[in-house]
Amino acid sequence: MHKRRFIIEPGGTLNGTLRVPGDKSISHRAVMLGSIAEGRTEVSGFLEGDDAMATLAAMRALGVSIEGPQAGRLSIDGVGRYGLRPAPLALDLGNSGTSMRLFSGLLAGQWFGSRLVGDASLMRRPMRRVTDPLGRMGATIHTGPDGTAPLSIEPSTALRGIDYVMPVASAQVKSALLIAGLYAEGRTRVTEPAVSRDHTERMLRAFGADVVVDGPHVSVSGDAPMRGGSVVVPGDISSAAFFLVGASIASGGSVTLTNVGLNPTRTGVIDILRRMGARIHVEAEETDAGEPVGTVSVEPAALRGIDIPPELVPLAIDEFPAVFIAAACATGETRLRGAEELRVKESDRIAVMADGLAALGIQAEPQPDGIRIVGGPIRGGRVAAHGDHRIAMAFAMAGLAADGPITIDGCAEVDTSFPGFVELAHGAGLAICSEEQAG
Structure with a gap:
């Protein structure tokens, strides 16, 4: 190093x-949500930093075709909500805590298993704050003994929507649960004790997902199809x-x-x-x-x-x-x-x-x-x-x-x-x- x-x-x-x-937060979400939307998503202004590039590499490993980045531009050929494929190796998310927590939600509802790893710093960061509520939705995610990565996510038959009151405001945890909610039966509702960044809600809505924001409550269901489009970061x-x-x-x-x-x-x-x-x-x-x-x-x-x-x-x-x-x-x-x-x-x-x-x-x-x-x-x-x-x-x-x-x-x-x-x-x-x- x-x-x-x-x-x-x-x-x-x-x-x-x-x-x-x-924006790093928006760059992560544009790649992830564009990949599971239907059709092509064009992204401009994408952050070509190590964290966002780790998300990009992970989506490619999951079978998504992505052109770029070139001068901040990406073309993502979305595979739809159920079009991802098993990665041949563990997904290495480098130093990106956002990637690891959001991928936990995305992969919790897939028909195949996944393993998430990162660098020494990321492998020390707490993950139970997201794996525990995902477990309540029916996901099976194994952490290390201290609640840290590596995360081993087992194949899922069906998640179920939950009503989750977050003990601490966290956009990463909220986002992971909302993304998992796209794969769950019924609605998934998250209640925050304080406002946190809402990029996931905004982008889900832009892609056509069924999102409802009501004060501190945000809910989502997987009923509405998500379609690709244009994202300016x-x-x-x-x-x-x-x-x-x-x-x-x-x-x-x-x-x-x-x-x-x-x-x-x-x-x-x-x-x-x-x-x-x-x-x-x-x-x-x-x-x-x-x-x-x-x-x-x-x-x-x-x-x-x-x-x-x-x-x-x-x-x-x-x-x-x-x-x-x-x-x-x-x-x-x-x-x-x-x-x-x-x-x-x-x-x-x-x-x-x-x-x-x-x-x-x-x-x-x-x-x-x-x-x-x-x-x-x-x-x-x-x-x-x-x-x-x-x-x-x-x-x-x-x-x-x-x-x-x-x-x-x-x-x-x-x-x-x-x-x-x-x-x-x-x-x-x-x-x-x-x-x-x-x-």
């Missing part, structure tokens, strides 16, 4: 009009978040981000940064294939610490590494609670961010379900990303406010979500370089 580190020199700014890569707001924070804490300049996905279940990061005093302007908004998109501009601002409202936590769960950098540059304290899910991401993001911030001279107190950060001057130093792509990119932006160079170890996984990050950030003015290391 190759190793990579980032080195950021102090004193850069961010300037210009930028376009971030396609907007820019990923999780990737845009690093530039929203970077431009806010920089000493000058301004950034305009075009074609950003503005799904209201994903814009928590904008709401949080605005509460901190960020000068973020959403200049235009339109809807494309069920997903709102727009242009977002941001310029430097004096940030202040806040207590992050609990209702915004699930709407910004992937963006908190970037938000923590904003908190480190803010005046006063920022407190986050109710975010225990951050401990079971690609890394323990609470612990890893707290350690990294401390290495840069910032007071950061981890809590079981959150963190307390006291803003102050950022020193140069060395931090470890622990192979977590979002940690690496967040600390890269910290260099804009640091008084010395920042070295970030463990950055190879950035390509999972943001291929071309270094080139785009450098072109905008961040003094970043990437070094490969043998290992």
Whole structure:
């Protein structure tokens, strides 16, 4: 496995009009749902990062013909709901927790068995939160002794719809159950304790599935046929978040981000940064294939610490590494609670961010379900990303406010979500370089 580190020199700014890569969540779902729809699906804006490419490779292994990607374009020849075929080997989903959880739902109702594996990080992530409710639907899925992958999914004769009240809001678990519901007798209804991203519901509806959304309740049945069509993937707001924070804490300049996905279940990061005093302007908004998109501009601002409202936590769960950098540059304290899910991401993001911030001279107190950060001057130093792509990119932006160079170890996984990050950030003015290391 190759190793990579980032080195950021102090004193850069961010300037210009930028376009971030396609939304990872939507890219996953476009490939999966397009594959089980009938007819051809044309996708543009597909994220050619490692995670989405793992989903693409898995669908091909299941017998789906997919042309591309070429410049973000895919042509998927859907096989229909019951046209998938057994994969000859275990499906290796790399570092992608979304892929593993969504494939659990997709494959739980198939007539053939499947085995799901991933890299060392993914094989440590909890899977019972999705395998247990799938078991209530009649699926038989074997996990490792700690409830982790590998997952062995036995052939199914018939799933049955259930009414499931989720203990914790999770778009991945919700999506897995809704996709499994396409193969179940009766309706499958999921009730969330808080709003989470709704890309699956939107795309199922766009493909013609029988989906009903009623407040916190989402239900689906497999009665309606799904037909292929056109999917335009907007820019990923999780990737845009690093530039929203970077431009806010920089000493000058301004950034305009075009074609950003503005799904209201994903814009928590904008709401949080605005509460901190960020000068973020959403200049235009339109809807494309069920997903709102727009242009977002941001310029430097004096940030202040806040207590992050609990209702915004699930709407910004992937963006908190970037938000923590904003908190480190803010005046006063920022407190986050109710975010225990951050401990079971690609890394323990609470612990890893707290350690990294401390290495840069910032007071950061981890809590079981959150963190307390006291803003102050950022020193140069060395931090470890622990192979977590979002940690690496967040600390890269910290260099804009640091008084010395920042070295970030463990950055190879950035390509999972943001291929071309270094080139785009450098072109905008961040003094970043990437070094490969043998290992």
